[in-house]
Amino acid sequence: MTTASPELREKIAHTIRFLSVDAVEQAKSGHPGAPMGLATAALELWDGHLRFDPGDPSWALRDRFVLSAGHASMLLYSLLHLFGYDVSLDDLRRFRQLGARTPGHPEYGDTPGVETTTGPLGQGFANGVGMALAGQMTRARFGGDGDGPGQHFVYGIVSDGDLMEGISAEAGSLAGHLGLGNLIYLYDDNRITIDGATDITFTEDVAARFGAQRWQVQQVDGEDSDGLRAAIGAAREDTERPSLIVMRTTIGYGSPNLAGTSKTHGAPLGPEESAATKAAAGWPDTPFHIPDDVSAYLSERVAAKRAGRAERDARFEAWQGREPARAEAYASQCERALPADLVDRLAADWGKAATRVHSGEALNRVAADAPFLVGGSADLAASNNSRIGNAGDVATGDFAGRNIHFGVREHAMGAIANGIALDGTFAPYAGTFLVFSDYMRPSIRLAALSELPAIFVFTHDSVFGEDGPTHQPIEHVDALRSIPNLTVFRPADGLETGMAWAWALERAEGPVALCLTRQGLPPLERPSGFAPRDVWRGAYTVVETDGAPDVVLLASGSEVSIACEAAAKLSSEGTRARVVSLASLELFAELPKAEREAIVPSDGTVVVAVEAGRGESLQRYVGPRGMVYGIQRFGASAPAADLAAKFGFTPDQLATQVREHLSHA
Ligand SMILES: Cc1ncc(C[n+]2csc(CCOP(=O)(O)OP(=O)(O)O)c2C)c(N)n1
Ligand SMILES: [Mg+2]
Numbered sequence: 001m002t003t004a005s006p007e008l009r010e011k012i013a014h015t016i017r018f019l020s021v022d023a024v025e026q027a028k029s030g031h032p033g034a035p036m037g038l039a040t041a042a043l044e045l046w047d048g049h050l051r052f053d054p055g056d057p058s059w060a061l062r063d064r065f066v067l068s069a070g071h072a073s074m075l076l077y078s079l080l081h082l083f084g085y086d087v088s089l090d091d092l093r094r095f096r097q098l099g100a101r102t103p104g105h106p107e108y109g110d111t112p113g114v115e116t117t118t119g120p121l122g123q124g125f126a127n128g129v130g131m132a133l134a135g136q137m138t139r140a141r142f143g144g145d146g147d148g149p150g151q152h153f154v155y156g157i158v159s160d161g162d163l164m165e166g167i168s169a170e171a172g173s174l175a176g177h178l179g180l181g182n183l184i185y186l187y188d189d190n191r192i193t194i195d196g197a198t199d200i201t202f203t204e205d206v207a208a209r210f211g212a213q214r215w216q217v218q219q220v221d222g223e224d225s226d227g228l229r230a231a232i233g234a235a236r237e238d239t240e241r242p243s244l245i246v247m248r249t250t251i252g253y254g255s256p257n258l259a260g261t262s263k264t265h266g267a268p269l270g271p272e273e274s275a276a277t278k279a280a281a282g283w284p285d286t287p288f289h290i291p292d293d294v295s296a297y298l299s300e301r302v303a304a305k306r307a308g309r310a311e312r313d314a315r316f317e318a319w320q321g322r323e324p325a326r327a328e329a330y331a332s333q334c335e336r337a338l339p340a341d342l343v344d345r346l347a348a349d350w351g352k353a354a355t356r357v358h359s360g361e362a363l364n365r366v367a368a369d370a371p372f373l374v375g376g377s378a379d380l381a382a383s384n385n386s387r388i389g390n391a392g393d394v395a396t397g398d399f400a401g402r403n404i405h406f407g408v409r410e411h412a413m414g415a416i417a418n419g420i421a422l423d424g425t426f427a428p429y430a431g432t433f434l435v436f437s438d439y440m441r442p443s444i445r446l447a448a449l450s451e452l453p454a455i456f457v458f459t460h461d462s463v464f465g466e467d468g469p470t471h472q473p474i475e476h477v478d479a480l481r482s483i484p485n486l487t488v489f490r491p492a493d494g495l496e497t498g499m500a501w502a503w504a505l506e507r508a509e510g511p512v513a514l515c516l517t518r519q520g521l522p523p524l525e526r527p528s529g530f531a532p533r534d535v536w537r538g539a540y541t542v543v544e545t546d547g548a549p550d551v552v553l554l555a556s557g558s559e560v561s562i563a564c565e566a567a568a569k570l571s572s573e574g575t576r577a578r579v580v581s582l583a584s585l586e587l588f589a590e591l592p593k594a595e596r597e598a599i600v601p602s603d604g605t606v607v608v609a610v611e612a613g614r615g616e617s618l619q620r621y622v623g624p625r626g627m628v629y630g631i632q633r634f635g636a637s638a639p640a641a642d643l644a645a646k647f648g649f650t651p652d653q654l655a656t657q658v659r660e661h662l663s664h665a
Contacts, residue, residue, distance in 0.1 A: 004047070004297055009225055012047075013039040014281050015082065015294050017254060020074035021277065022287040023095035023102070025268045030096060030104065033251040033264030035075035037190050037222065038157060041247055044228040045155055045186065046079050047301055049236075053309040054084035054302060057112040060334065060424065061312055063152045064115050064131050068124025069159035069188060070105040071266065076114065077102045082290075084302035085113040089288055108422065108450040116422050117450045120442050122165030125185070126412045128156040129171040130419020130428075132183035132242070133394070133404075137374065138425045140399035142330045147319035149330055149425070152182070153236065159188045160198050163206060170412035172242075176214035177407075179397045181239035184232065188222070190251040192262050207246055216241040222249035240397065256280050329371070334425060338506060339369040346502040347532035350494025350523055355557070356459040356516040358497035360385025363429075365498075367391065367402070370505060374420065375429035375455070376404035378413045383518075384431030384459045404428075410436050414443025414456070421452040427505075431457035434473040434515055437480060444511065448485040451510040455501075461490065461515040462558060462612035463647060468637030474613050477556075480513050481585050481617040489584045490515040490611075491535075492542075492560035493523045496583050499535035503587075507536065517558045519640055524560060524581065538588025539599050543567050545576035551658055554600055554621055555610035556582040563610050565651030570658060577658070582609075585617055606665045608658055612649055625665045629657060 004012065016039040024030035051063045067076045074095065080087040087101060094100035101111045105119030115131075118124035131154045138150025162168055175183055187206065191198045207217045216238045220227040228247070235243030252264025255277045269277060278285050320327035339345065345365050350358060367373055367388040376394075377386040381403070392401030406413035413430045420428040430440075437444065437458050447454045463472040480488045487508060489500035497516065504512040524542055534540040539554070543564055551570070555563035560581045567577035580599055582588060588596065600607055600621050607626035609618035615630030622628055631647050644650050648657065 006225070008293060008297060009040075009043065011291060012082070012294050012297070013043050014283055015290055016043060016075065016078045018278060018283055019078040019081070019092055019288060019290075021269060021274055023074050023077070023092045025271070025274055026093055026287070027096040028268060030074060030268065031071040031266050032074070032269055033192070034069055034072035034159065034188060034190070035078065036253045036255065036264065037249040037251045038072060038075055038188055039253070040225060041186055041222050041228055041249070042075055042079060042157065044225050045232065046083060048229055049232050050155060051152065051305070051308060051312065052083075053306055054113065055306070057085065058424070059309065060149060061152055061316060064128070064154040064423075066115055066118070066124045066128040066131070066154065066156035067106055068118055068128065068156050068162045069121070070118030070124060072157070072159070073102070073104065073106050076106055077111070080111065080113045082294075082298050083305070084298070087111060087113070092288060116419070117446055120446065121159070121161040122167035123415050123443060123446055124156060125158050125162050125168045126171035126415030126443070127419035127422060128154050128183060128185070129175045129180065129412070130416035131423045132175065132180040133178065133399070133416065134420045134423035134426055135182050136180060136399040137394065142326045143319075143323055145319065147315040148323065148326070149316070154183050156185045157188060158185050160191065160193050160202060163187065164202055167411045167415060170409035171416060172210060172213050172215065174407060174409060174412060174416070175242045176210070177396060178394065179214070179240045180242045183242035184235040185242070185244050187244055187246045188249050189246050190249045192251045192260070192265065194262055194265055196262050207244075210244045214241060216243040217246065218243070219246045219248070222247035223253070254281055333372045336372055336427065339366065342366060342506055343499070343502050343532060346498030347495060350498065352520055352522050353494065354517045354520050355491050355493065355497045356383070356385050356518060358491075358494040359457060359459075359501065359514060359516050360387070361494070362498045362501040364389050366501070366505065372425070372427050373429065374402045374404060374426045375417065375431070376406055377431035377457070378406045378410045378436070379408045380432055381405070383433070384457055386429065386431040386457055406430065410439035411443060414440030414447070417454045418443055418447050418450070418452050421447070421454045422450075427453045427455070429455035429457055431459065433460040433471060434458035434476050435460070435471055437476055437513070441479075444480070444486065444513070445483055447511040448483045451485055453508060454511045455504050456511065456513040457516065458513060459516045460518040462517065463631060463635035463643050464517070464519050464558070464612070464640040466637055466639060469634035472635030474631055474634060477515055477611065477613050478616045480515070485510045486513055487511070487584055487586045488513045488515060490557035491583055492555075492557055492581050493521050495523065495532060496535050496581065499532050500583065503536050515557065519558065521558055522561050524564065535583045536587060537591055537595070538584040538586065539580050539582045541578060541599060542581045543577070543579035545571070545578050547576060549578035549605060550576045551606045551608060551662060552578045552580060552600055553608050553610055553658070554580045554582055554618065557611070559610040559612055559649065562649055562651050562654060566654040566658065569651060569655040573659070575659065575662065606662060608661065610654065612647070627661055629654065
């Protein structure tokens with residue numbers, strides 16, 4: 001409950017505004033306008049509603065706050081500082097400086113209290129949907145008598161830019177469909193973006209749009225604390241719909257000459273206008289000024305937040321006492337406890353099938369003992385083999401299942417998966433065709449930047465299918481490999497697929513992408529001495545030669561078995577061909593150099609990289625004498641066997657080309 005008088009409230013709002021203005025002035029860069037226009041609303045939310053403990057930012061029962069308009073980062077940093085998080089005034093002074101915990105846009109992991117990395121507009125909106133879904137799934141799974149976990153709200157601030165981005169339409173649609181009543185967004189309806197007023201590009205009826213998407217929609221003046229309080233209260237009351245509170249606001253609020261203009265969006269006000277703005281507010285012209293009564297009031301509020309936490313924890317403990325089995329299950333789920341025999345289970349008994357089929361099998365071999373795993377696909381569940389058997393579906397108002405139908409919404413699916421991962425109770429996976437990884441790439445990139453435990457399941461990973469070039473990835477494996485922190489697997493058979501899942505569950509410290517075939521593959525025959533964990537080295541020898549090889553065939557996924565057959569032909573003609581399976585380029589690159597050299601030498605031995613795609617990422621391993629045997633054009637629509645012949649991906653053609661290459665090398 002807010003206890004501040006209207007005068008004190010205004011003073012605190014000014015404090016938030018001018019901390020933001022001053023930090024941007026100091027950095028000579030940043031976005032003052034949105035924090036100025038949002039200070040009153042954000043204060044109402046943080047002071048009066050948001051449940052948190054600044055001393056323990058990862059307290060599981062806290063409300064989440066997502067600043068989707070990440071450019072308004074100084075708003076968040078000011079709030080974090082004022083509400084007792086470990087963000088000092090010096091941190092604010094170091095806004096946007098190298099190594100500071102106040103980077104230009106909020107970055108998860110850099111700053112206590114930052115719940116997600118935002119800045120690419122729209123992502124935070126969809127992250128919040130994922131967090132709210134995770135909250136509902138937690139509540140459904142562990143019991144909902146009000147004291148157990150998952151009872152919190154997810155609040156967010158979203159901007160014009162957020163709502164223009166398509167991802168907000170996708171995520172908003174799913175949130176409304178599912179009825180995520182624990183999701184409350186404040187929309188900064190300042191009608192300004194960078195290029196000017198929104199009437200040049202964005203004149204749709206946003207309230208009607210969200211109403212049509214089954215949201216509760218309310219409209220308030222963003223400077224009206226009482227109105228905001230009532231609206232947030234009504235939003236909390238509506239447990240069956242997400243809520244959008246459309247707040248009419250003024251960008252650069254209080255600036256005598258620039259308020260309401262895009263000039264305040266992304267540049268310092270400048271010394272003169274800052275001074276004029278402070279003068280108009282009756283504010284001293286001391287940078288980073290925090291009045292004593294503001295500090296005193298906020299210390300009280302922080303103490304009250306801590307007391308609120310203690311009270312909530314006590315209720316939670318009472319719940320644990322009443323529900324020991326559920327409490328135990330919840331605790332072990334949060335710890336991500338895995339079965340001890342995970343690797344054994346995933347290493348053995350694989351037959352001949354497509355790796356997408358193996359992937360579904362791997363998922364289901366562990367799902368019962370990895371209850372934190374939840375996920376689904378963007379309307380391709382049967383193609384992606386992404387279903388967990390006997391686990392039920394997430395549906396409107398019914399969150400007990402583990403299978404999520406994301407609908408045909410790849411971009412939102414990626415960001416919602418990230419939100420589920422950020423919530424911390426579940427580990428998500430999300431599937432589609434590899435070619436559509438482009439539709440979710442911005443979210444994959446953020447999963448990687450934030451090192452989130454998300455698993456992206458991409459099937460139909462090459463040209464081998466009738467759908468034609470629109471559906472046939474050529475550049476996608478390379479493109480995924482180019483994202484830092486993302487581990488990409490392209491397994492060659494069931495064992496490799498199982499070990500890729502095992503690595504994703506047991507070892508990964510960030511997101512994992514699995515690139516899986518549509519077409520069936522034979523199980524590889526491996527040399528004696530092979531151990532399943534060799535897959536985790538990223539590459540290992542599948543076919544060894546007697547004596548030093550004349551050529552090394554470095555193949556991935558479906559091309560490994562082709563390379564093995566080609567190697568047999570070459571050997572029968574006296575050319576010693578080693579075959580290496582490259583399950584994951586990233587893991588291979590991390591091996592010590594000597595171990596890498598023992599598998600793929602750079603001593604002049606000819607290396608031919610074999611991958612049904614552009615193979616740009618393999619260039620560095622083939623050296624000046626080798627070659628990439630890939631596909632340098634878009635695919636074509638035809639039966640798989642015809643495509644294999646056309647693009648040279650048959651053992652005979654590969655052997656012929658390698659022989660030809662060796663004769664010149
Ligand atoms: C995906 C994406 N595209 C473009 C940008 C660059 N950008 C930053 S803020 C912004 C729009 C600003 O309008 P709004 O979201 O209404 O914020 P306000 O100016 O009201 O603070 C743009 C285009 C971005 N951050 N993310
Ligand atoms: Mg705006």
